[in-house]
Amino acid sequence: MHVQMSGITKRFGETLANDSVTLGLGAGEVLALLGENGAGKSTLMKILYGFYAADSGGILIDGKPVVIDSPRAAMAAGIGMVFQHFNVIPALTVRENLLLAHPDAPALLPTRGAGQDDWLGTLKALAPDLDPGARVADISVGQMQLLELAKVLNLDAKVVILDEPTSVLTPLETQALYKLIRKIADEGRAVILITHKFEDVVTCADRVAVLRQGRLVADQSSEGMSADDLAAVMVGGGTIRHADRVAAPASAVARFEVRGVSAGDAFGSISEVSFQVAGGEIFGIAGVSGSGQDILADCLAGVRALSGGEVILDGVAVHRGGDGRPDIDNVGYIPERPLQNATAADLDLRVNLFLKKLSRFPFWLKWGSADAETARLLEDFDVRPRDPRRTAGALSGGNLQKLVSARELTGPRKVVIACYPTMGLDIGATQAIYRRLFAYAEQGAAVVWISEDLDDLMHFAHRIAVIFQGKILGTVTREQADRNTLGRWMMGAAA
Amino acid sequence: MKPFALNLPFLKTPTATALLPTGASALVFIGVSALFFALLGHEPFGLLWQVVLGAFGDKYSFTETLVKTAPILLCALAAAVPARLGLLTVGASGQFYLGAWLGTGIVLLLAETSGLVLLPLMLLGAALGGAAWSVIPGFLRARWEVNETLSTLLLNYVGALIVEWAVYGPWRDPGALGFPATRVLPDSIKLPTFLESRAHLGLLFGLVLAVGLHLLFTRSRWGLSLRIMKSNRKVAESAGMNYKLNVILIMAIGGAIAGLAGMCEVSAIHGRLQPGIALNFGLTGFLVAWMAGQHLIKIIPLSLIMGAILAASDALQLFYSLPAAIAVVLQALLFLSVLAVGGFLSKRKKA
Numbered sequence: 001m002h003v004q005m006s007g008i009t010k011r012f013g014e015t016l017a018n019d020s021v022t023l024g025l026g027a028g029e030v031l032a033l034l035g036e037n038g039a040g041k042s043t044l045m046k047i048l049y050g051f052y053a054a055d056s057g058g059i060l061i062d063g064k065p066v067v068i069d070s071p072r073a074a075m076a077a078g079i080g081m082v083f084q085h086f087n088v089i090p091a092l093t094v095r096e097n098l099l100l101a102h103p104d105a106p107a108l109l110p111t112r113g114a115g116q117d118d119w120l121g122t123l124k125a126l127a128p129d130l131d132p133g134a135r136v137a138d139i140s141v142g143q144m145q146l147l148e149l150a151k152v153l154n155l156d157a158k159v160v161i162l163d164e165p166t167s168v169l170t171p172l173e174t175q176a177l178y179k180l181i182r183k184i185a186d187e188g189r190a191v192i193l194i195t196h197k198f199e200d201v202v203t204c205a206d207r208v209a210v211l212r213q214g215r216l217v218a219d220q221s222s223e224g225m226s227a228d229d230l231a232a233v234m235v236g237g238g239t240i241r242h243a244d245r246v247a248a249p250a251s252a253v254a255r256f257e258v259r260g261v262s263a264g265d266a267f268g269s270i271s272e273v274s275f276q277v278a279g280g281e282i283f284g285i286a287g288v289s290g291s292g293q294d295i296l297a298d299c300l301a302g303v304r305a306l307s308g309g310e311v312i313l314d315g316v317a318v319h320r321g322g323d324g325r326p327d328i329d330n331v332g333y334i335p336e337r338p339l340q341n342a343t344a345a346d347l348d349l350r351v352n353l354f355l356k357k358l359s360r361f362p363f364w365l366k367w368g369s370a371d372a373e374t375a376r377l378l379e380d381f382d383v384r385p386r387d388p389r390r391t392a393g394a395l396s397g398g399n400l401q402k403l404v405s406a407r408e409l410t411g412p413r414k415v416v417i418a419c420y421p422t423m424g425l426d427i428g429a430t431q432a433i434y435r436r437l438f439a440y441a442e443q444g445a446a447v448v449w450i451s452e453d454l455d456d457l458m459h460f461a462h463r464i465a466v467i468f469q470g471k472i473l474g475t476v477t478r479e480q481a482d483r484n485t486l487g488r489w490m491m492g493a494a495a
Numbered sequence: 496m497k498p499f500a501l502n503l504p505f506l507k508t509p510t511a512t513a514l515l516p517t518g519a520s521a522l523v524f525i526g527v528s529a530l531f532f533a534l535l536g537h538e539p540f541g542l543l544w545q546v547v548l549g550a551f552g553d554k555y556s557f558t559e560t561l562v563k564t565a566p567i568l569l570c571a572l573a574a575a576v577p578a579r580l581g582l583l584t585v586g587a588s589g590q591f592y593l594g595a596w597l598g599t600g601i602v603l604l605l606a607e608t609s610g611l612v613l614l615p616l617m618l619l620g621a622a623l624g625g626a627a628w629s630v631i632p633g634f635l636r637a638r639w640e641v642n643e644t645l646s647t648l649l650l651n652y653v654g655a656l657i658v659e660w661a662v663y664g665p666w667r668d669p670g671a672l673g674f675p676a677t678r679v680l681p682d683s684i685k686l687p688t689f690l691e692s693r694a695h696l697g698l699l700f701g702l703v704l705a706v707g708l709h710l711l712f713t714r715s716r717w718g719l720s721l722r723i724m725k726s727n728r729k730v731a732e733s734a735g736m737n738y739k740l741n742v743i744l745i746m747a748i749g750g751a752i753a754g755l756a757g758m759c760e761v762s763a764i765h766g767r768l769q770p771g772i773a774l775n776f777g778l779t780g781f782l783v784a785w786m787a788g789q790h791l792i793k794i795i796p797l798s799l800i801m802g803a804i805l806a807a808s809d810a811l812q813l814f815y816s817l818p819a820a821i822a823v824v825l826q827a828l829l830f831l832s833v834l835a836v837g838g839f840l841s842k843r844k845k846a
Contacts (some may be wrong), residue, residue, distance in 0.1 A: 303733035328735050335733075342733075344726035355723060356734040361716050 001078060001158040002026050003048070003190065007057035010043055015385055017043040019214040020057065025159065030181060030191045032205035032222060034198075034234055036426040037398035038384040040214040041194045045161050049081040050074040080157030082148045084164050084397055084424075090137035094147055097136055098123055101151040123150040126180060140290065142173035146180075153184070160184060161192045166200055167397070167424050171452075172288075178204045196234075196426040198227035212236050235428060243434035246441045248462050249280030254312075256300075256415050256446035261309035263299050270295050270470035272309070277415075277446035282438060284461030285450045288490050292470035293450045294336050297419040300448060301333035302326040313415060328356040332408040332416040332440070334401075336423070336450075342404040345393030349383070350374045352392045353407050381406035382429065397424035402433070409436045416440045419450045434460065454486055468492045516840055524832035528825060535817070542815070546825075549807030556806060558692035562764065564802030565694075566591075568701035569756035570780025571787070571794045572708070573625075576749040577643070578789040579712055580742060581725040586632065586647025587753040588777025589654030590625035594754020595761045596658050597624030599768040602680050603666060610683030617684055618758060625754015626747040628654060633746030637739035643746070651777065659770050666768065676769035686763040697759030702795065704752060709791040721745070753777070779805075779826065786833045797833075801826060 004024040010017045017040045025031050035041045046052045048059065050068040058065050061077060068074045074081075088097050099105040102119055120132055127146040136144065145165060152160055162181075166174045181191050181204055193200055201208050201222050208225065210218040210233045218233045254276035262271045270292040277283040287293060298304035300311060302319045303326050310320040318327055326333070335341035343352050350367070353374055361370070371388070378386040381402045383395070395403060401424055409416070418437055422430040438460060441447045451457050457464050458481050465475040466489035473489045529539035550560045570587040577584045598621035605613055628650060635641035659675070668678035686695045712718035724731040724738050732738055760772050783801055787793035808822035 301733065303729070326733050326735060328733075333733070340727075340729075342730060344723045344730055346726050347722060351719065351723065355730065358716055358720055358723075358734070363716050364714055365716050365719060 001190070002062050003079070003159055004060040004063075005044070005048060005057065006060060008044060008047055008054045009056045010040075010047060010052060010054050012043075012385070016214050018047070018054070018211075021211070021214075021216045022057075023209055023216060023219065025190045025192065027158070027188050027190055028185050029207060030185045030193065030205045032193045032195055032201040032208045033211065034195060034201060034208055034230065035211035036196065036234060037396065037402075037424075037429055039211040041211055042163060042396065044211065045081065045163065045192065045194055048074070048159075049079060049161060075155050075157070078156065078158035079161070080152035080155055080159070081161040082145065082152055082163065082165065084167070086144050086148050088136050088144055088147060091135065093133050093135055094123070094130060094139065094143075095120065095132040097147060098132070098150060098154070102154050103156075122153045123147065126150050126153075140173075142169050142176075145169070145177070149180075157189065159190045159192065161194070163194045164196070164397070164424065165193065166195065166197060174199075198230045198427075201225070201230055202227065210234055231427060234426070241428075241431060241435070243431050243438055243460065245460060246280070246282060246438045246462075249278045249441075252278050255279035255281075255314060255444075256448070257312040258300065259310050259312065261296075261299050261311065262307045263295055263304055264307065264470070265295075268292050268295055268470065270299070270467075273299075273467075273470075273472055274309075275465060275472060275475065277448060279444045279446055280441050281463070282441045282447045282449055282461045284457040284464040285448065285467055286452070286454060286457055286464055286486055286490060287450075287467035289452060291467045291490075293419060293467060294341075295470070296467065297333070297335055297417055297448075297450055300415075300417045301331055301335070303333070303335075330412075330414040332413040332418075334404055334408050334416075334418040334421045336419040338400050338404040339393065339397075342408075343392040343400065346391055348389045348391055349378065349395075349403060350388040352403060353377055355407065377406040377410065382432070398426065398429065401425055402429060405433050405436065409433070409440070412443075413440055413445050415446045415448070417448045417450075420452065421449070422451075422453075454483060458483070458486075466490055516837055519840070520833045520836040523836055524829050527828050527832060531824065531828065537815070542811075545811065545815070546804070546807040549810035550803030554690065555692070556810065558690050558694040559809070560799070560803045560806040561694040561698055562692075562802075563805040564799050565697035565701055566756045566760055566776040567779050567783060567801050567805075568705065568795065568798035569697065569752050569759070570776045571783035571798055572701065572704055572780075572791065573629075573749045573753035573756070574781045574784035575787070575789045575791055575794060576708065576752065577629075577745050578784065579718075579721045579725065580745050582636070582742065582746065583644045584629070584632070584647045584746070584749060585644060585778070585781050586629060586650055586750070587756075587780050588773040589647065589651035590628045590750040590753035591757035591760075591773045591777060592654035592658045593628040593757070594621035594625035594751075595757030595768055595772060596654075596661060597621060597627075597754070598758035599661075599666070599677060599680065599761055602684050603677065606681055610681075614684050614686075614762075617762070618755060621754045621758030622751035623754070625757065626751040628754070629746045629750020630743055633743040633750075636746075637742040655770070655773070658768065658772075662769055668767070674769075677767045679767050680762065684762055685766070686759060688763065693764065695759060695763035697756065697763060700755060700759070701798070705791045705795055708748075712791065753780075775823070782826065782830050786830060788837075800829065804829070 002024065006022045008018050008021045021044055033041050043052065047054045050070045050073050053069060059068055066077055068077060099119055105119060123130065126149060127143060130143050130146065165177060169177060185191050193205060195201065205222045208220060208222040209216060217236065256277040258273055258275050261273045264270060273296060285293065295304065299306055306319060306321050310317045339345055354370055374388045378388065383399050383402045383406060392400065392403060405421060416437060421437060422433050425433065437447060437449065449461060458478060461478060463475055463477050464481050464486065466473045466486055468490060525543065529543055532539040532542045549556055551557050573587040573590060574584055598617045601617050601620040602613060632643045632646035632650065635646055636643045662675045662677055666677045668676055686697065688695045712721065720736050721741065724736055724741060728738050761768055765772055779801055783794055783797045787797050804825045805822050811817045811821055812819055
């Protein structure tokens with residue numbers, strides 16, 4: 001099957017999201033669709049999937065024009081898509097989720113016995129270790145993605161679109177996914193990978209198409225292309241401003257101190273975490289996802305009750321037991337999963353930017369200078385679209401991340417806690433966030449930076465600690481750090 | 496192009512878009528209630544016209560409509576205010592009883608005091624009674640995440656029983672010949688009425704509260720913080736907002752309004768505390784709040800329509816010997832029409 005999108009143009013108000021894009025794809029091919037945040041990658045694919053209607057242009061399958069005006073029509077035409085935000089029902093089991101979307105599922109499901117696994121073929125092939133009886137709420141993000149992929153393959157999709165599939169995966173899961181994508185392609189299906197990671201392109205794709213500001217600027221074989229080549233195509237004439245390293249702090253006196261902190265709930269826990277961060281120091285925390293990073297970050301920021309220990313800022317215990325009482329003036333906090341943890345999704349960008357500064361407004365709200373400030377923040381942090389009245393939930397993952405940074409990485413701070421602050425950001429935006437984050441260290445704040453990117457941690461952090469199953473396994477200075485030791489700690493080998 | 500898509504340009508203007516749900520709901524409601532009357536064997540549109548006359552036909556009908564509107568309006572506010580924090584409360588009738596009970600208690604205790612002092616004191620007591628009855632589920636919700644819908648529902652029964660205990664027991668008027676009620680309250684505490692009718696100040700309370708709270712919720716910093724807390728509690732708390740305190744506060748405000756409704760009925764309509772005075776006002780108010788999408792201003796006309804149906808059904812009962820249940824059926828038809836049309840239109844908008 002050959003799919004051809006020809007002359008696709010799509011506008012959202014003033015923004016030209018796709019500008020007469022023509023792109024084709026044949027059976028057995030893996031195409032990486034590369035571009036910066038907001039370049040129009042997702043829009044183009046949502047048009048192919050029937051989610052949006054193009055303003056002009058059309059889609060041809062095997063040379064014949066087809067009308068794809070809904071996801072249902074797309075599926076009928078053999079096009080399936082796995083979204084960044086999964087469409088799974090957490091309260092149901094893996095099997096139930098799969099059967100809900102299965103075209104031939106029986107009306108009455110066998111609840112026990114051999115018959116109940118007759119429908120699991122695809123999933124078994126993709127994820128032999130996944131227990132079909134597990135509740136989706138309890139499985140990992142990588143497994144959820146495999147479940148979504150199995151749902152799409154069950155529909156006999158000839159073209160599979162994956163929207164930034166590796167942005168939520170651990171390095172190991174990413175490797176497994178690459179293998180799987182190759183396997184799917186070898187079966188004669190076509191795969192489109194929406195991505196902004198060069199690694200995805202280099203390791204996995206046959207061809208790379210690059211979008212820049214809605215226009216297709218490259219469509220070529222990816223063979224022999226290096227990350228630098230790709231970066232050059234993606235950002236066009238512009239150059240990426242890399243963040244600079246921050247000099248080590250002059251004094252090692254602790255500004256921010258964590259003493260024996262424990263906390264937890266049904267979903268995970270941390271125990272006896274202790275470390276000190278000097279003013280001006282960047283303290284990196286590495287670890288595979290799900291090691292308790294989110295709980296630790298919440299405890300440091302004071303938004304979660306501690307079951308033991310204390311958090312000390314400038315010699316004063318700011319959090320100890322009981323309910324958290326966040327210090328919103330002195331502590332900047334970027335939590336993981338900003339949609340759930342850092343924004344009011346159904347309220348507009350302006351409200352979300354001033355969420356923590358409401359007390360500075362008069363009782364009868366007057367926005368006044370806050371409107372100009374909103375416009376400036378959206379501009380400075382390159383949040384797209386720059387519409388202060390748009391709801392936060394309507395932003396793409398990367399832009400949401402920038403929005404939260406715009407709130408948390410402005411104004412004076414004594415401590416900044418950043419949990420995966422560059423998740424979903426392209427290379428230019430990542431460096432821009434790093435510059436702002438590390439600038440706080442330069443100004444003397446204590447910076448705690450939780451990341452999964454060992455290369456970046458080893459380049460920018462002054463010291464790196466590794467968290468495993470809620471405990472700090474070891475801490476090294478940048479000079480002493482080597483990938484192998486850190487990697488072993490991340491897998492639980494004792495220091 | 497869908498085969499049956501309406502494509503009339505005048506339907507796309509902003510005014511039309513705003514009025515479309517209302518107009519369509521009204522048409523559907525008229526259609527189904529006409530069908531209902533026809534099924535009963537009456538001439539449908541003639542009877543519908545009688546409903547309109549029964550509610551608005553003359554000064555008496557109109558003021559009776561206003562009499563019914565007042566408690567519905569207040570009870571609808573009592574349900575819509577906690578909804579600002581996403582709380583789903585059905586406890587207006589229990590709060591109504593507690594307000595009536597405490598207000599009456601104050602009057603019985605201080606019967607000799609001048610009305611100028613006693614009347615405000617009575618209303619304050621009623622508001623406190625309703626608030627207290629609503630703060631219980633509010634506290635349970637804030638402290639232990641107890642589902643507020645269930646706890647408010649159950650407290651309705653307790654509230655009604657407290658009033659029964661009072662009027663069968665210590666407050667029973669021995670002169671009432673076995674009729675369970677307190678003695679008739681002094682004229683000094685009767686709420687002012689207007690238009691030389693039974694329409695009373697309770698209606699004005701409802702209007703002022705609806706407009707005042709609407710402004711507070713939409714224009715004030717506190718209103719915005721409520722919206723943030725409703726949208727994402729965790730984020731609101733990490734921005735330093737006190738969710739638990741606000742749950743209790745907003746429940747107290749809702750309860751106070753329902754309590755006020757209870758005392759207004761006792762003072763202006765019944766003249767004494769007796770069982771059964773809450774009728775269906777609590778649930779009717781809840782339905783009105785939902786039909787209005789918890790919008791405090793839209794609650795006003797919808798309460799008036801519900802009041803009109805209640806008033807008109809009294810007339811229909813009298814002159815056409817239709818059963819009393821006619822009011823409930825018409826209310827249900829209205830509720831279904833509004834919700835079905837709203838759901839249908841919003842689904843089309845998304846498509």
